[in-house]
Amino acid sequence: MKKFQLNEKQLGYAMILPSLLLVIVVTLWPVAQSFYNSLFDYRLNDPTRSQKMLNANIDLERYVDNYFYIEGQLSDLEGNAEGDQLEVVQQARETIEGYHQELTTDGEINAKIEQIDEMLMNFEPISDAELKYTEVDNDFASDYRSALENISAEFQSIAEATDNEQLAQSFEQTGSLLAGTSDNILESNFIGFANYIKYFQDQRMWQSLWNTFYFTVVSVGFELVLGLAIALLINRAFKGRGIVRASVLIPWAIPTAVAAMMWGFLYDGQTGIVAHYFEKLNMIPSASWLLSTSDGGMFAIIFADVWKTTPYMALLLLAGLQTIPNALYEASNVDGANKWQQFFKITLPLLKSAILVALLFRTLDAFRVFDLIYVLTGGGPANATESISVYAYITLFSQQNFGAGSVLSVIVFLCVALISFIYVRLIGSDLFAGRTK
Amino acid sequence: MSKRAGIGFYIFLAIFVFLVMFPFIWVFLTSIKPVGEIFTSFSWFTKSPTLSSYEAALTNRPLLRYMLNSFVVSSLTTVLAVGCAAFAAYAVTRLPIKGKGIFLGVVLAASMFPQIAIISPIFNLVTDLGLRNSYIGLVIPYITISLPLSIWVLSTFFHKIPFELEESAKLDGASPFQTFRKIIFPLATPGIFTTAILVFIAAWNEYLFALTINSDDIWRTVPVGISMYQSEFSIPWGDISAATVIVTVPIVILVLLFQKRIVSGLTSGSVKE
Numbered sequence A: 001m002k003k004f005q006l007n008e009k010q011l012g013y014a015m016i017l018p019s020l021l022l023v024i025v026v027t028l029w030p031v032a033q034s035f036y037n038s039l040f041d042y043r044l045n046d047p048t049r050s051q052k053m054l055n056a057n058i059d060l061e062r063y064v065d066n067y068f069y070i071e072g073q074l075s076d077l078e079g080n081a082e083g084d085q086l087e088v089v090q091q092a093r094e095t096i097e098g099y100h101q102e103l104t105t106d107g108e109i110n111a112k113i114e115q116i117d118e119m120l121m122n123f124e125p126i127s128d129a130e131l132k133y134t135e136v137d138n139d140f141a142s143d144y145r146s147a148l149e150n151i152s153a154e155f156q157s158i159a160e161a162t163d164n165e166q167l168a169q170s171f172e173q174t175g176s177l178l179a180g181t182s183d184n185i186l187e188s189n190f191i192g193f194a195n196y197i198k199y200f201q202d203q204r205m206w207q208s209l210w211n212t213f214y215f216t217v218v219s220v221g222f223e224l225v226l227g228l229a230i231a232l233l234i235n236r237a238f239k240g241r242g243i244v245r246a247s248v249l250i251p252w253a254i255p256t257a258v259a260a261m262m263w264g265f266l267y268d269g270q271t272g273i274v275a276h277y278f279e280k281l282n283m284i285p286s287a288s289w290l291l292s293t294s295d296g297g298m299f300a301i302i303f304a305d306v307w308k309t310t311p312y313m314a315l316l317l318l319a320g321l322q323t324i325p326n327a328l329y330e331a332s333n334v335d336g337a338n339k340w341q342q343f344f345k346i347t348l349p350l351l352k353s354a355i356l357v358a359l360l361f362r363t364l365d366a367f368r369v370f371d372l373i374y375v376l377t378g379g380g381p382a383n384a385t386e387s388i389s390v391y392a393y394i395t396l397f398s399q400q401n402f403g404a405g406s407v408l409s410v411i412v413f414l415c416v417a418l419i420s421f422i423y424v425r426l427i428g429s430d431l432f433a434g435r436t437k
Numbered sequence B: 001m002s003k004r005a006g007i008g009f010y011i012f013l014a015i016f017v018f019l020v021m022f023p024f025i026w027v028f029l030t031s032i033k034p035v036g037e038i039f040t041s042f043s044w045f046t047k048s049p050t051l052s053s054y055e056a057a058l059t060n061r062p063l064l065r066y067m068l069n070s071f072v073v074s075s076l077t078t079v080l081a082v083g084c085a086a087f088a089a090y091a092v093t094r095l096p097i098k099g100k101g102i103f104l105g106v107v108l109a110a111s112m113f114p115q116i117a118i119i120s121p122i123f124n125l126v127t128d129l130g131l132r133n134s135y136i137g138l139v140i141p142y143i144t145i146s147l148p149l150s151i152w153v154l155s156t157f158f159h160k161i162p163f164e165l166e167e168s169a170k171l172d173g174a175s176p177f178q179t180f181r182k183i184i185f186p187l188a189t190p191g192i193f194t195t196a197i198l199v200f201i202a203a204w205n206e207y208l209f210a211l212t213i214n215s216d217d218i219w220r221t222v223p224v225g226i227s228m229y230q231s232e233f234s235i236p237w238g239d240i241s242a243a244t245v246i247v248t249v250p251i252v253i254l255v256l257l258f259q260k261r262i263v264s265g266l267t268s269g270s271v272k273e
Helices: A008-037 A060-080 A083-104 A107-121 A138-161 A165-182 A194-200 A203-234 A241-253 A256-267 A273-280 A294-321 A326-334 A339-367 A371-376 A388-398 A402-432 B007-031 B035-040 B052-060 B063-094 B100-112 B119-128 B135-160 B164-171 B176-187 B189-205 B208-213 B222-227 B237-268
Strands: A056-059 A133-136
Touching (some): A008 B176, A056 A060, A056 A138, A060 A165, A083 A138, A107 A133, A138 A165, A194 A402, A203 B007, A241 A294, A256 A371, A256 B222, A256 B237, A326 A339, A388 A402, A388 B119, A402 B100, A402 B119, B007 B237, B035 B237, B052 B237, B063 B222, B100 B135, B119 B135, B119 B208, B135 B208, B135 B237, B176 B189, B189 B222, B189 B237, B222 B237
16 A cells, blocks of 8 residues: 655645744734734723724623613603703603614614623623624714713703702712713724824833934944954864853853843842942942943943853854865965954955844844843833833733834834844845755 | 964963853852841852752742743743754755745744734733643744744754765655655754754743743743842842852753854854855
């Protein structure tokens, strides 16, 4: 019996399928989703905005429940009120019944209302979102809402003006019931680019973007220069390479959050040894400067980042250096070139692609910085070290504001896309070399 | 550039290694001090070393549980991610399929996506699937985060294996998948091992997803757990330094054992050979 076999092509497609699916579901789709979320006033902690609604909706469960009481209370008021007040009540009743009738002319909605009515009578909980919410026309929703609010306001003012205490109380009760009902009519929370406009005028957003940019340029700059210097120095035969390599890899290998906790201890104004020595050496005004001032905070973060990632940079550049053939240096020695000439004419040009690739990875990593800042300074003091990712995280998960937070994450995404685009243009096709046949 | 190293060079090296390792040395020295001494003196060595900070670090918070969580999540991630990536890298480097450039481009682009841009939809997804505070809820995003790196590194390794091997396997009547399983995969074992170490370390270190998705204390991973040692009123530096030492030791061992592999994996993506 011959087993079913895939040919090479089919096998190839089958083999990339799992990776492709994962990448689409866990990275491409979420980015699109983040963008979509950013167009809504979408807050997890606010029941009227916890769903993304392109159209207006009515929370039928609560609406039906309230409507039952509205009918009863309005007929009670009709029995007790007199003169002008009676007229107001009658008019209110007419208006509300009119809207309710308009709502129930839709057969589907009517069926839903009847079903919910029955379930409420039996005290059954309504957990099916399909049944609970119904989409309605945007204009209808906003008209109905404002009609209910107007009547409610009118009733409240009657309640204040009237002398009959019992009547005043009934008017007030009905008024607040109507106001509550208007909250069951959820207007669409699609707000388009309003969130973006809000953030473009937001001081804190620009501050955090600037902090991120500053952090990225300064720390990556130092890492490149120091990394290159170290790579050049250790690019030779010596004893104990293993120790140097291990000591260089350990800072890279430990979790950033753990490194941040460690540096938090070393920088501490009272017990921190680094802060203490820096103060003794007159490098900083006082030991508490590092974590309690904005300049100090930024310095502390950059210093910790340089400590953690320079070794990685040095390793990447060292690997690049080792691919440069020795013969080039020997030939230039014969031609009488000095060390500087060799560095600028041979080393740097041949190291260009290794430098660019290392810079690409480091720049993107630095721009996305989150854990180092979140753990070490929490973005403080006074948001002076807050990166855009930290700001986005706080908006998303501390304030539970998924709409506005998504705007910030989209901004990070766009910046990162721009940075990668520039680098990829600079590096060109080298990036793919040696991988496809 | 092979220069011989002189005495000055070794002094420089010693200073360099000392500076890089200084935070670890100091944290270790702090972890064996009695707690009172941490807040009162800057002397390097304590006269009465004690393990009480270690005891406190292990009993005040479930540090061993954090390590177990991290270990399970990272191991699962490593196996699954390297499996998927090995398939994809093999297909891209050695099978005649169309759209390789596009596929690699998509994967590379995905590796550049900032995690903050995907966290909220993934949070919603994981919540809807009921996977918050579980291992799988973290493993799914972690696999995807480590896929690009794995595919990248593995395709470099696969590319180095001679193409003649497959042709002779084909002549002997092996199916394409048999060729992969019996010929190429065993030969690529060093590369696969290297990739596995990198993926393991990356998953062990991840913070943002672990912080958001697993918010229950018993489901926290090491990086998140450590950052929760700070209490509202005081910072227990003794506990923190002991905990840091405990969680750093496994990584140090890993690095010491596999340093050559790690370096070859890290640099394989960046240097043309």
